[in-house]
Amino acid sequence: MSDTTRRNLLKGAGATLGAAAFAQAMAPLTKWTADLSFDEFLQKHYKEFTREEMAVVLRRLEEKTEREYGRKVSIQDLPPQEGVSFGYALNLSICIGCRKCAEACHQENNHDRRTGNSYIRILEMEQGSLDMERGTAFYDHDVPAPGKYYLPVQCHQCDNAPCVKVCPVQATWKEQDGVVVVDYNWCIGCRYCEAACPYHARRFNWTKPEVPADEINPDQGYLSNRIRPQGVVEKCTFCLHRTRAGRLPACLEACPTGARVFGNLLDPQSPIRWVLENKRVFVLKEELGTLPRFFYFFDK
């Protein structure tokens, strides 16, 4: 055998071996591709759908949820109401840090059960200071503790939202009623928005969410609480599947002290307007110019 032939044979053997090893290395992807349907891969951006196309997508998502989670759900796409612009205020004087709002959020929004995820994070703060560095989210004792007050933080639905600005594919945007939403089927999972948010309001689905069938909230919205896919970012939407139908956010209903006030900023008779006009209201990190729609106030 000549030197060249032997060399070519060896190269062939090497290439075959390499290709086989590569196929073996990529084998875990078979599970991943099995989960990914063609329709899903080619799905358009939310804003490009006609009503008919949206209906088809909603049915497909309902079927998928039933197949994967064993629960019949209804996924709707409620549009923003004319003349409605949402605002939220929280009375820090009467919040007792019981975390009932976070728990309600967890259930309402079909959050992953293993991580106990919620869109609300509650900081236990020291009286006499608004310095978050001296607060902690990891308190574990009876509340309210003496010398402490409590600062729940969730998405502020900023009018100048850094998260919306940075998204490279417009997978997140501000709706007409002020709510910042995510198209979970368009998000590429780069998490730039998570880095950009100054309020720790965004969460990433690090793995496929786990929710037992009997705990799933079947009343779902495309842009809000439907079970999110793995690998996309999610956030608080002021429970738009409820609030756009005239109901109140789940966190507000769960609050035992009535610290939460929600409503239409454009309605002069709304309680939120009363708070804004009569209380000394502030927003978090005002100096960043994010223009939040989530306000805090003290009674006394």
Added chain:
Amino acid sequence: MSASRHLFAYLRFLGRILWMSTDGSWRFYTWMVVLTAIALVGANAWAQQLAQGMVLTGMSDHVSWGLYVANFTFGVGLAAGAVMMVIPAYLYHDKEMHDVTLVGELLAVAAIVLCLLFIMVDMGHPERAWHLIPGVGRFNWPVSMLTWDVVVLNGYLLLNLHVCGYLLYMRFLRRKPRKRWYLPFVFLSIFWAISIHSVTAFLYSGLGGRPFWNSALLAPRFIASAFITGPAFVIVLLQLIRRFTGLPIGEGPQRTLTSVMRVTVLLNLFMLGSELFTALYTGGAHAGPVRYLFFGAHGHHGLVPWIWTAVVFNVGSALLLHLPASRRHVWVLNLACVLAFVGVWIEKGMGLIIPGFVPSTLHEMVEYTPTLTEWKITAGIWAFGLMLLTVAVKVALPVLSGRYASPHAREAEAAPGSSSQESPGGERQPAA
């Protein structure tokens, strides 16, 4: 020749030199087999990460970027730093540098591919990358800095591919390259190199909620440290090429690059010092991440050993480069290069990304440690990048030196397409 014939001839040329690249010494094969094995381990880890989710990484909602983005940032610097060979060659007509500029451009190509891979493995849904294609997806340009980065990185890749490809092809045909087909692109690539790293800095410095990154000095720092790592890598690379291929590479390029590094190492330290002074003397929110990074805070010290290693390496390399011994003994210079390369890799990688997230925007202290999956994928991508560079340098040098030319060009019988031991190779040992 018509355009389409040129195209086919060019593709045949690429195929030919790629085939040629499969020939080499036992050292070359060993090097490539080892790199392939590491790349495969990385590919396997990535496949698992894609299937099971990024829960396999150490990242969390508190520290939502980690080792991948750190290496991406460093890689952009490496790509931009390679332009430090182009500037002397084309702006200052450094003849000796001109002969080896192509090595820098090939390094830029490999580094950009490395960066794109690091972004791909950081995405939750890489299959949705088509959403980024203007016109087909919804490209949020010009508002999102990430879309600027997509434009400048891919543009830089194309620019360098064009310049390298055109010059090599002309050399292969033994024809004189026409200036208008490459010079404008070379000059464009100089500005472009600065832009890729500035835009990458703006990704971070534009975020008001992250005081550690929200500094106007970030882009200048990135450029300064890019002009450390690029030259450091090339100095070692040129020696390896000379050793393994016997190509007569003069001392000139090494001298020039060393001079560049002598300035940039100091500039980088100076700017780091300015940042530290401003943060620590002012105190408050800006000092939090700096304190965590250098001294640890609230019982968390994860990055302290990393950053002090970087400080020692960076200061050490600066001292070595200014010792007269670095002129006399090449090992001193090489040691300085390795120290500088690793020092910047830490400072601009983990040392830059992680403190952006610790303490979090709500001042929570949640630390981050990369998992085995992340290390495997990171090693795999670096191995793949080195493979790419090895092959690129290996096929480019014989063409560049005129040892390998088109059979249609005159006296070109010595095509080493099937030669054995003597085949010129660009094989290298791990440089850093």
